Amino acid sequence: MKQRRLLYGFSALLLTILFLTGGLFSLKAEAEELMHLVDDADLVAEQEESRINQTLAELSEEHDMDVVIFTEENGSIPSAMEAADDFFDYSGYGKGPDYSGVLLYVNMETRDVWISTRGDGITAFNDDGIDYILDEITPMLGSGDFVEAFDEYTEICEDFIIRAENGTPYGTNGSGEGYTGKNRFPAFRNLFISLLIAILVGGSYAWMLTREMNSVAPNNSAGNYIVPGSMHVQNSGEMFLFRNVTKVKRQSESGGSSGGHSSTHRSSSGARHGGGGRKF
Amino acid sequence: MSEIQEYKCPCCGGAIEFDSSLQKLKCPYCDTEFEIDALAQYEKDVSKDEDSNMEWDISSMQTWTEDDEQGMKVYICRSCGGEIMADENTAASLCPFCDSPVVMKGSIKGALKPDCIIPFKLDKKAAMAGFAQHLKKKALLPKVFKTENHIEEIKGIYVPYWLFDTKADAHMRYKGTRVRYWSDSRYNYTETSHFAITRDGDISFAHVPADGSSKMPDELMESIEPFDFQDAVPFESAYFAGYFADKYDVDEKQSIIRVNERVRNATAQNFMNTIQGYHSVIPDGGNINLSEGKTCYAMYPVWILHTRWNGQLYTFAMNGQTGKFVGNLPIDKGLLWKYFGIASGIAFVAVYLLMALAWLL
Incomplete structure (x- = not known):
């Protein structure tokens, strides 16, 4: 009997410890989730760090997508992509069942900047969008304006997330799948486009019908009266004059229903990530 | 002076015409057919006889020189004797009185004579x-x-x-x-x-x-x-x-x-x-x-x-x-708008539905 009591008591104690420990773990996780700016490289003053952190946290809560910044003085993982993906996955970031979020990784030793996306973040931040952010912030990082770069990053992230919520992620024509199902069918815009195409089609058809009513026209060529086989080309010349190259920024890989293209890969945790980066 | 030529049927004397389906001359009265070359030769022979009469024709036309100046010419139909008034450029026509075909020889003589002709193939x-x-x-x-x-x-x-x-x-x-x-x-x-x-x-x-x-x-x-x-x-x-x-x-x-x-x-x-x-x-x-x-x-x-x-x-x-x-035809503007409307309407519905479908998928 005594032994049985002892067993119950021990079990109860174990359960209590497990419960408490679990609670502590979850508290720790919650505490970590709140840190949206993890400035291990100490690039930002404490006051600024707290302000940016708060802005990022509010942004993440409001749009159901974690927006994170992580800086390192030197990293043990050689690849910026892996470092960013792993930090995102193993620190418990990501909202919703898809673990949606976007993370900006800055490594001061290797001078790498990388943006890692997951879940709906992959849709909202497609390749063009990531390129755009990097275009904007890389020069700032390069010149040491970290606060400015992080503020810019936060601002663009908010803009891109709102665009994705409206069904038109950056660089897409609006026919994309959008983000978290919140996007609406852009009825007025599609109405306008349909009307424009309809007028063009109707006009072309009317022009074609009018053309077949008028069969009298000058015949400006004597091509019907060429003596068969009489044409001889004696000399042919070709001279290169000049060359010009124009470049247009890639907007989107249009067509289909996916909108802007996002290249993805698997991280060490097996999760699907989007992303892109460069040196600053 | 204006001179005309008619082709008379050597059989019945009726005015004969070119039949485009036969590519021959055919008399519409007695249905006799003639080869172009044969009739041309026949007409040459006949015209030799008529040369002596030409003077008479000329004298009778003298009074019409005023019309010549105005770009008009008068011919006498040899079938019915009616006077045919025609443009000075006219080379062949029909007599307005008896419908006989007539050829104005003056318009196809000398330098004015065509080198070649593609005969009518279609009637x-x-x-x-x-x-x-x-x-x-x-x-x-x-x-x-x-x-x-x-x-x-x-x-x-x-x-x-x-x-x-x-x-x-x-x-x-x-x-x-x-x-x-x-x-x-x-x-x-x-x-x-x-x-x-x-x-x-x-x-x-x-x-x-x-x-x-x-x-x-x-x-x-x-x-x-x-x-x-x-x-x-x-x-x-x-x-x-x-x-x-x-x-x-x-x-x-x-x-x-x-x-x-x-x-x-x-x-x-x-x-x-x-x-x-x-x-x-x-x-x-x-x-x-x-x-x-x-x-x-x-x-x-x-x-x-x-x-x-x-x-x-x-x-x-x-x-x-x-x-x-060929020939330009009149256009019904109401129909033009109608077809424009129909084509535009179909295109509008089709494009809008396609866009909606693309969004759904």
């Missing part, structure tokens, strides 16, 4: 059928036009043409572009290379036609082209029997301006067609020297129809050799 029935066919499948044609239009006149006319043969030695210049596309992760690139291209060579043209009658609208006559010169035969006035004909009143020097333009365009186009491997090629000038130029005077067969509808005259023309039928 009046074919012209009527061509007109009916021309009205088919015309969505914008007013519904009442088919029933309410009145064919005022349908005439088989031999139209005078100048035919030009020439060899064009050309040095042509063109501008061409080649385009290359590629892209990296951020930009799409388009590289356009520009080239100056030249082509030297020669090309020959045969029987390029230019309408020699100022009465015939040039656009209308160019629209019924081409004529196939293989059917042309040496001119015999007997081919005129039963048709109308004019002698030229636009000479070859005036016609050559238009012919040069058409030869230049055709030369530029044909040398341009030899340029391959470019995304775009446009003519950039050059020069053409013509040599071995030769002209001849020909008569080509054309059916002309005039119809009147809503107080407006519509002219149609059919190539009397190939049957090509």
Whole structure:
């Protein structure tokens, strides 16, 4: 009997410890989730760090997508992509069942900047969008304006997330799948486009019908009266004059229903990530 | 003095006509058929007899010189004796009193004699059928036009043409572009290379036609082209029997301006067609020297129809050799808007639905 009591008591104690420990773990996780700016490289003053952190946290809560910044003085993982993906996955970031979020990784030793996306973040931040952010912030990082770069990053992230919520992620024509199902069918815009195409089609058809009513026209060529086989080309010349190259920024890989293209890969945790980066 | 020729049937004396389906002369009264050559010979023999009578005709026409000056001429029909007034350029016509075909010999004599003629291959029935066919499948044609239009006149006319043969030695210049596309992760690139291209060579043209009658609208006559010169035969006035004909009143020097333009365009186009491997090629000038130029005077067969509808005259023309039928038709503006509306409506619904479908998927 005594032994049985002892067993119950021990079990109860174990359960209590497990419960408490679990609670502590979850508290720790919650505490970590709140840190949206993890400035291990100490690039930002404490006051600024707290302000940016708060802005990022509010942004993440409001749009159901974690927006994170992580800086390192030197990293043990050689690849910026892996470092960013792993930090995102193993620190418990990501909202919703898809673990949606976007993370900006800055490594001061290797001078790498990388943006890692997951879940709906992959849709909202497609390749063009990531390129755009990097275009904007890389020069700032390069010149040491970290606060400015992080503020810019936060601002663009908010803009891109709102665009994705409206069904038109950056660089897409609006026919994309959008983000978290919140996007609406852009009825007025599609109405306008349909009307424009309809007028063009109707006009072309009317022009074609009018053309077949008028069969009298000058015949400006004597091509019907060429003596068969009489044409001889004696000399042919070709001279290169000049060359010009124009470049247009890639907007989107249009067509289909996916909108802007996002290249993805698997991280060490097996999760699907989007992303892109460069040196600053 | 004005002199006419009629072709009389050697059998019954009736006025005979050219039958386009038989390609022979045929008497509509006794159905006797004649070869052109045989009848031409017969007429020559007969005309020898008539030479002595010519003086009499001349004296009787003296009083009409005033009309000659005004561009009109008077002829006496040999079938019924009626006076025929005609334009000075008229070469063949029908007597308004007895409907006999007459040929004005003065308009086809000497330098005015055509070198060759393409005889009518298609008759009046074919012209009527061509007109009916021309009205088919015309969505914008007013519904009442088919029933309410009145064919005022349908005439088989031999139209005078100048035919030009020439060899064009050309040095042509063109501008061409080649385009290359590629892209990296951020930009799409388009590289356009520009080239100056030249082509030297020669090309020959045969029987390029230019309408020699100022009465015939040039656009209308160019629209019924081409004529196939293989059917042309040496001119015999007997081919005129039963048709109308004019002698030229636009000479070859005036016609050559238009012919040069058409030869230049055709030369530029044909040398341009030899340029391959470019995304775009446009003519950039050059020069053409013509040599071995030769002209001849020909008569080509054309059916002309005039119809009147809503107080407006519509002219149609059919190539009397190939049957090509042309002529502008009236447009019902209500129908035009209706078809515009239908096409636009269908396109609108289709595009909108496609966009909605794309969004759903």
